[in-house]
Amino acid sequence: MTAISGVVLAYFGLSEAWGKHLQYSKFWNAGSPPSDKQLRISSRVGMLLLYTPALVAAAAAFAVPAVVADDRCRLLALALALHFFKRDFEVVFIHQYSGNMILDSAIPISLSYFSGTVCMIYAQYLTQGEPGPRVDLKVAGEVLFLVGITGNFYHHHLLSKLREKGDKTYKIPKGGLFGLVICPHYLFEIIVFIGFCLISQTLFSFFFALGTLWYLMGRSYATRRWYLSKFDNFPKEVKALIPYIF
Template sequence: MSVPCQQSPAVLAGSVTLTVLGAWNLYLAKPSSYGKHLESLATSLPARAAWFLQELPSFAVSAGILAQQPLSLFGPPSTVLLGLFCAHYFHRTFIYSWFMRGRPFPASALFKAFVFCTGNGLLQSYYLVYCAEYPDAWYMDLRFSLGVFLFFLGMGINIHSDYILRQLRKPGELTYKIPQGGLFTYVSGANFLGEIIEWIGFALATWSLPALAFAFFSLCFLGLRAFHHHRFYLKMFKDYPKSRKALIPFIF
């Protein structure tokens, strides 16, 4: 596979930035201040509106670039792969945000997420449409097949886990309860694990530096959040399952 733009300054800079941000999150070793770890209610927005606004750039940018490409169910692999990226953020923007039940979201965290989603959406879309070159047989390549399988597996886990979390609360209720069922039987961060698997699959299917950097960022950011969620549950609930791990079943 030839990727002439992969060495372009913009693509390299964006990929390095994602990698550094992921490593920086691990270095800080503290969760972002929203949800369970919200430190202050000052200048906050309703959770639904905040999640919609922060996820929207990733969908808008990628969908806008994708819309400029010729429409075809089995078009070039680059547009199909970008379609997967769009599908994830369509769900996160228009479905997940609508049904979520959560605490007010701080404006500062919203701003950071908005900037991140704008930059990442542009990086992934630009690379796939204007840089990546895949052979005609890429659809038959093991990397594509396994990557797409992992992408949809992770998406399924993520959506199902979010559904379980949503059912723990009645509308307007903000109390925390122990999630049960699905992968929550084994890990506290089942929803995070699903999304991490998604982006690992995406990186494999695209076989690209930007997607690999995003998968690494997701592992660092969501993995750390899963760890803090696990510690939160253990501290709050004396009857929390002791065999349950933070992110990886039976291991961590």
């Protein structure tokens, strides 16, 4: 599962950069037009489908005594549950939607989050009784997780304020780190997964964080390219993901 998760996420990231998008958000109808045979669902329902199974999996871990009894395992499950609860909260109360989602795109993302959550907790469970890491990075992971989840929420809030109710047009985001990168919410999402990695300190959490990095790098690259194609006044100095670098 460690190898599969890393490779699949990296492949999705390269596919995004090459223009083969998972069809949700502004890319729901990018590239080839969707076939009439493809099932479309509302973006709100689709986004809930992405995150809710992972939230249920993280919450269910607290019913396992061995998870609750281990400090690192319990902390990891709590962080995962908080992350996906926040995402569902944003879906219901924060995000604005302008289109539909293709079910074929929602399912692999949902499975990725769900399997990643389950495997991350299970990998942590398997470390019980083994010697702990020589350098304990749990506190650093907690700090990065809180920074990442806060920054991600803040920039999602800014994105939601771009359009009035009923307005489905896209605008160039402003405020926060949007003056430096077009996808600061992805940057903070990566910080969240690095936080998971440092809390856990298992091989699976490392490769899942690395795969998430690759996927969001490809997604942010495609997003910047989309803005450049849609807006003549898009500031060229604004990078995709990492200020001044990428």
